[in-house]
Every structure is written in C-alpha cells, then in structure tokens.
Amino acid sequence: MGHCNSVVSFFFFFISFLITMNHTQADKMVPAMFIFGDSLVDVGNNNHIKSLLKANFPHNGIDFTGHKATGRFTNGKNAADFIVEKLGLPILPPYLSLVSASNKSNSFFGGVNFASGGAGIMNYTKQFFDSLSLDEQIDYYSTVYGDLVEQLGAAGTQKLLSKSLFGIVIGSNDMLGYFGSSSSLRQKMTPQQLLDLMVSTLQGQLKRIFNLGARKFAFIGVGAIGCCPSQRNLNKTGECNEEANYWSHTFNERVKALLQRMKSENNDINYSLFDTYSMLLNFIQNPDAYGFTEVKAACCGLGNLRAEVACLPISKYCSIRSDHVFWDLYHPTEAAYRIFVDNVFDGSQPYAYPINVKQLAAI
Template sequence: MVAMVSFGSGQEEAGGVGGGGGRPAREMVPAMFVFGDSLIDNGNNNDLPSFAKANYFPYGIDFSDGPTGRFSNGYTMVDQIAELLGLPLLPAYSEASGEQILHGVNYASAAAGILDITGRNFVGRIPFDQQIRNFQSTLDQLTNNLSADEVSRAIRRCIFFVGMGSNDYLNNYLMPNYPTRSQYNGEQFATLLVQRYALQLTRLYNLGARKFVISGIGQMGCIPSILAQSPTGACSQEVNLLVQPFNANVKTMMNNLSANLPASTFTYVDVAHMFSDIAANARSYGFSVVNRGCCGIGRNRGQITCLPFQTPCTNRDEYIFWDAFHPTEKVNIIMARKAFSGDQSFISPMNIEQLANLAIEIN
C-alpha cells in the first residue's frame, strides 16, 4: 500500500479540511493517538449501552458531518491539533479500520476515568486501561502490514495526547453514590489517581510512545453544571481547589517519568490557566456569555445537559460553554492553538509544534 509510507515518514501531502483553518502542506508527525474523556471523545461511545452519548442533534450543529459523538457544537481540541499537525481528523477507534488508522486513532470515551470504576452511573464507557489495550490492538493491526521495526520507529515520532482525570472527580469523587469521598481526602485522592496514571503512561511508553502531551484538568468549579448548584451562581472555589493537587502531582509525575524513561518527552497543557485567561479576557476573545451553556436546561443551562433536538443558542461563538460540561468549538480551537504554538504559560516545557519537530534518539 502506498499510503503506508505516510505512517512511516509523516511526509504525505495534506489537503485542506473544514473547521478551524487549513492544514499545513505536509504532516509534521506520522500520526497522533488520543486518549481521554468526553472533552475529546469523537464517537467511541456511540454504540455502547451508555447514557454518555452525543451522537444526536444539536451536537455537531456546526460540524461538517453533523452529530458524530463529539460533545461540542463542532471541533474538539484534538481535531484542531490534528489539523495544525497536517493530519486528517482522526477516526474513533470504534469505527477505524484499514488505512484509516495510518494517521492515528482517537480512543477517548465519555465518562471514562483513570480509575476503572469511574463513570459507572453512565453504564458503558471505556476507561483509560481499556483505551490502552485498544491502542495495543491498533499496533497489532499496523504490524500486520508493516515490519515491527518500521512501526516501532514511526511510533517514536508520533504524538500521544492524553487528557484524563476530570471524570474521576465529576463522576466519582463528587458523586454522592460513590464511597470515594469518605475514603480519601483531596490530597490522598490526587495521590491515588496520579500513582495509577504514572503506571498507565509507562505502559504506553513500553508500547513505544515517546512524545507525550498531557492535558491537565480545567477550572472545574466554573462549569455550568457546578455553577447551577451554587445559590449565588459563582464558581465553586471548593471544587477548583479540590483538583489543584491533581494538576500539581501530574507535573511532578511527568518530571519523574521524563527522568526515568529514556528518550521520553512529556509536555503539560495547562488547561486551567487557558480557561482563566479566556474567562478574564472574554470580551477580547469575542465572548459575551461566560457562565451558562449554549444548550441545556435549568439554572445556568447546567442542571440538565443538552437534550436531543433541543434548540441551542444561535450566537454560539459568543459562548464559552456549549453544554453543562463542555466548551464550544470556538474555545476548543483557541485552546488547541495555544497548546500547539503557545508560550510556556500555557504549555510547558515545550509546545506541540516544538514537540513534533523534536528529534527522538533511538536506543
């Protein structure tokens, strides 16, 4: 297959696609592999017996293919990052086959967590451990067509984008029907999560990953779902403070992994800082609505999330939030661009563009 060369070289010519801007003339990396939750899921839950789905209108109202399972009105953050890298939009693992997998695969699943038990209220979801096993299956598919050595060399140059942890708080620790909060205080829970996270990322490393982009948790206390629970409608400082130890521990974990895993590079996307910047400078970014969803029901349009065939707001580019939990396409594109080419206040120690261009030593 001629297209196989593109996986090994990352040099295939790339045409333009819709959404957040044109793709560069050449692919900067052979592929990108994505692991995470509903913030970057693009359809892996569609066929699961799950309450965590977005494959219905008005989700995808601004996406060229309509509702695909993306929890957004259009692009997710990783859609825009793929485009900036010169890659096509990645297929969901549940739908990927044949040559589709050659530019990368998205394994993210709504309601998924670092812990397997996270998100059980939604029934079906694909926790991080299973997402890693799914990546292993993709590797097996690739090595059926290429030599193991070719795949290994290409994988070292690929970007591995991982965004986990939000659901371990929203759909585990903060859920009244989970015992977690009575078992651990905030610091203990963050320690538990990040210890597990380090083992999972090490498994990806052992499968060949070398270039990691790790996305932190955002200002969770400011999402419409949490705002709707406040009598004053203000951000919950309690929730924002709860997730801070997780982000701090993730940065420490990344430094430790970089030091102990030869030829690995980890870079951290500071989503909390990105959100703070967008919220503080909302008007300069063109946003006029910062505290309620474009589609949803109840206070802050956050008590019940976007329902099938509900009429969303018409001025979507003026909203920071699409629904009770997720940002609009416009926010996703802004954050993706900051992650791709921004300075160290948003992503450190290097941005995704620099990581893509980084030469990986072979050992």
C-alpha cells in the same frame, strides 16, 4: 495521435499525483497521532457502546460539517479535531468505527482516536458513566500495536511510533465523580487520597503506553472544573466550586511532577503539558480579550444557567455559539476549543510546559 495524447495525459497525471503525495507528506508534522481521553476529545466511540452518555443527537454538531451530530460533545469540532488539523493529519476516526472494517490494520498508520465520553483514570468512573476507561483504551491500543507489528515489523513500528504524537486528555471525570452532589466516594477517601491514587494509576498507564512504543506525550491538563455550568448550578450564588478547582489545579501540578520524573528516568521521553486550568480561568476573568460574552451559562440546555437539563433535542440553544465558553453542562464550545488548541500548539510557558505541541512534533 489519440494514444499519444492519452500517454501524455497519464504522464502529467502521474507527476501531479507524485507532487501531491509529496506535498501531503511534507504537510504532516508527524506521521500519526493516537488520542486517549474523555468527552473533550471523543469523536464518536461512545456511539458504538452501550452507554447513556452519547452525543449523536441534536443539538450537538449543529456547526459541524453537514450540521449533524457525530458523537462529539459540542456544537462543532472538538480539541482532537483542531490538534490533528494543525499537525496536517486527517481527522482521526473513532477506534470502534474501524474494528469491523476489513482493512482496519491499514487504517491505523495515521493514528486513531480511542477517547470515550465519561472515561477516567480510575475504573470507578464506569459506575458513573458507561464508557471506555483509560485502561480499556490502552488495551485497544495494545491490539493496534500488534496489528502494526504484523504490517511493518517490530523495527518499522517503533520507527513510526517514536515519531508519532500521543495525546492524553483525562482526569476531569474522576474529579467530577468525586465532587458530584451525591458522591459516596467522599465518605471513603479524602481529596488528597484520591489524587494519590489517580497519579499512581496514571503513572502505570503512561508507562504501559511507553512500553508500547510511545515517546512523545501531549498531555492536556484538567480545566477549572468547578466553573463549568453543572458545578455553578449546584451553588446558590452561581459561582465556581472553589474546592473542585483547588484539587483540579493540584492534580495538574502532580501530573507535571510525574512527567518530569518520567523524563529524568528515560531521556527518550519528550512531553508537552498544557495548563487548561489557567487558560479557562483567563476566559472567565477576561472574556472580552477572547471574544466571549457569556462565561457562566451553557449555550444548550434548560433551567438555571441552562444547566438543570442537559443538551437534549428538547433543549434550547443560543443563537451565537461563539459568544459562549460552554456548550453544555460540562463541555466547551467549538470557539473555546479553537483558542485552547491554538495555545496548546503555539503557546509558551507557563501555559505550555516545557514546550508546546508544535515544538514536540518537531523533535
């Protein structure tokens, strides 16, 4: 009798396991996501490289699971976490945390995060911030692509990747490096020349990712970087740096034209471009509508606007983080990220163009 019961128990366990598996598969809107970018979506890659630009210490992560710093440049979850959550995927691991694991190839089936705090389109950002540039991130992705081909074959890999999402959040550090108070780049080129170089370089980078199987691009535009606490602190009035904002907006318009051009050249490409710039200005100009009370000062830091000393263990931080748009000198709070991603995922034009990420995933 006991044997019979154990067989029945196993049978029901097996059936429930299959149901759970099917339910999990059904909950996934895409099979995988691969994320490239900077500190807005870094989930810990910088913990694994020689860089001063890290977030693996307090008070970062104070609202994250376990209240511990993980390498995310915010108080809790960042944009990468919220996007994969909405897609029904598990939180993506940082690529550099997997490279030493023995089963690394299997780890890539659901995607991986290559983003690195301080990264830029141009390799010159490395002189400001030790980071993995976008070119280096694509090099790592090329290695992952090779691993997938070994596991799934060329046709199987292309099938997986053509249905997967490729998230790209890049460009802010190129701008901040240029508009920084002591930048030597300003003597070497005009803002227009910088943008020309950024867009032509980005075009080559996106084509490289496309040639490695990507078909669905979710591009998150550059925000109004002139309004981050670090830039406001450089102004005696505490107002936004309008020059930096103008060129940030112009860059986004250039990216829009680039994506349209790529789509016209290859109909297999689909994309969603999110206007982070306008959404951030909405937060600043109409904070009550989004539940914010502080749009200028950082939550964590010291000095004027808490923007003279970065968010370090010695810094003070605000008691109610959800009131603030900015966590530190440059980065949004978890509350701001959540609203951004709600709009990235479900928003409509003009914020999400020409479609949102939910619609992109369904293609």
